[in-house]
Amino acid sequence: MRITAIRSHVLQTDMPEELGYSQQYYARRTAHIVEVQTDEGITGWGECFGPGTVALANKTIVEKVIQPMVLGDDPLDRDVIWHKVYNLLRDHGQKGMPIQALSGVDIALWDIAGKVTGLPLHKLIGGAHRTRVQAYGYGMMLKRESTAAHLARFADEAAAIRDMGFAATKMKVGLGAREDVKLCEAVRRGVGEGFDFMVDANHCYTTSDAFFVGRALEELGAYWFEEPVAPEDLDGYRALRAGLKVNISGGEAEFTRWGWRRLLEAQGLDIAQPEVCALGGITEYLRVLALCHAHFVPVVNHVWGSAVAVATNLHLLAAMPPMPGGLFPREPWLEFDTTLNIFRDSLLTEPLDIQGQVARNGGWIAVPDGPGLGVEPDRAFLSAYAFAG
Numbered sequence: 001m002r003i004t005a006i007r008s009h010v011l012q013t014d015m016p017e018e019l020g021y022s023q024q025y026y027a028r029r030t031a032h033i034v035e036v037q038t039d040e041g042i043t044g045w046g047e048c049f050g051p052g053t054v055a056l057a058n059k060t061i062v063e064k065v066i067q068p069m070v071l072g073d074d075p076l077d078r079d080v081i082w083h084k085v086y087n088l089l090r091d092h093g094q095k096g097m098p099i100q101a102l103s104g105v106d107i108a109l110w111d112i113a114g115k116v117t118g119l120p121l122h123k124l125i126g127g128a129h130r131t132r133v134q135a136y137g138y139g140m141m142l143k144r145e146s147t148a149a150h151l152a153r154f155a156d157e158a159a160a161i162r163d164m165g166f167a168a169t170k171m172k173v174g175l176g177a178r179e180d181v182k183l184c185e186a187v188r189r190g191v192g193e194g195f196d197f198m199v200d201a202n203h204c205y206t207t208s209d210a211f212f213v214g215r216a217l218e219e220l221g222a223y224w225f226e227e228p229v230a231p232e233d234l235d236g237y238r239a240l241r242a243g244l245k246v247n248i249s250g251g252e253a254e255f256t257r258w259g260w261r262r263l264l265e266a267q268g269l270d271i272a273q274p275e276v277c278a279l280g281g282i283t284e285y286l287r288v289l290a291l292c293h294a295h296f297v298p299v300v301n302h303v304w305g306s307a308v309a310v311a312t313n314l315h316l317l318a319a320m321p322p323m324p325g326g327l328f329p330r331e332p333w334l335e336f337d338t339t340l341n342i343f344r345d346s347l348l349t350e351p352l353d354i355q356g357q358v359a360r361n362g363g364w365i366a367v368p369d370g371p372g373l374g375v376e377p378d379r380a381f382l383s384a385y386a387f388a389g
């Protein structure tokens with residue numbers, strides 16, 4: 001079996017309203033779907049992390065840099081292909097876009113392996129520790145509005161996400177440390193006591209501002225405090241984890257086993273959030289997962305993007321061993337963005353209908369059981385939203 005072509009499908013659409021997080025506002029949604037074709041008619045699908053014009057740069061890496069390296073290779077030689085590409089790109093980027101591009105190709109190779117063997121991805125990895133996964137719903141994005149308007153909206157949205165059936169909810173912060181504490185108080189009021197909420201700073205704080213917000217989160221009983229400081233600031237992570245009772249989480253901006261090794265050795269994480277569509281694909285994710293568990297750091301995957309990314313993560317969460325084991329271990333959650341996302345909800349020939357499942361099944365989502373990822377993008381949809389840049 002041989003690889004005959006690799007295609008990137010970059011999709012883009014205007015969003016119904018502008019949304020924001022601590023680094024920027026954005027008004028368009030992008031997805032980057034990778035298609036690997038073979039001489040036996042089997043096609044694999046993958047996805048690369050990276051919004052907007054970053055997706056166009058990654059498409060160039062996928063099609064112009066990686067494709068010529070692996071044309072004619074056996075797609076079942078996933079680990080060989082991974083190291084061939086990594087070793088040839090190492091001098092040009094051990095993190096960031098080259099690894100995001102490799103991620104989408106690697107995921108597609110796993111999809112092919114599943115289709116060749118007739119096995120779902122979670123079975124290829126080693127089997128399902130769970131056949132359904134509970135989701136947490138994030139929302140509460142920033143908008144160009146006053147702090148007072150944010151406060152009212154965040155309380156309402158938090159309650160609405162709880163009422164949709166999600167297991168927990170997650171909010172953005174980024175208006176400034178003092179304002180952000182008020183936003184967190186509003187979310188606690190919105191969800192009431194006894195419901196988990198998490199706070200995502202997208203690395204907007206200095207360590208001292210992160211301590212100011214983190215101490216308030218201790219009082220409010222927040223479950224985790226995500227990316228409080230810059231991903232390069234390993235000293236900041238270590239100080240925050242040692243000094244705060246709230247769980248410190250992060251890792252979505254880290255890449256490969258070598259990046260994760262340093263992050264874990266810094267001892268700054270209570271919860272690890274690897275992004276499979278960025279850190280090097282499934283092949284590398286499995287090594288990062290083993291590294292996290294070797295450090296006794298539980299993993300709750302970072303999930304972003306289209307239905308291909310969501311399906312990939314459902315398999316990975318199913319195949320994740322409990323850490324530590326127990327009669328009633330804390331189970332990993334699926335991260336789910338509750339804002340409108342047509343690339344997640346309408347891309348597939350058979351949609352996953354995550355929100356419908358959450359509403360009907362008390363927050364639980366079934367793990368796909370078809371071969372490979374178990375999902376097929378609709379080609380007419382891919383064409384309709386193609387983004388040339």
Ligand SMILES: [Mg+2]
Nearest residue numbers: 200226227252
């Ligand atoms: Mg995040």
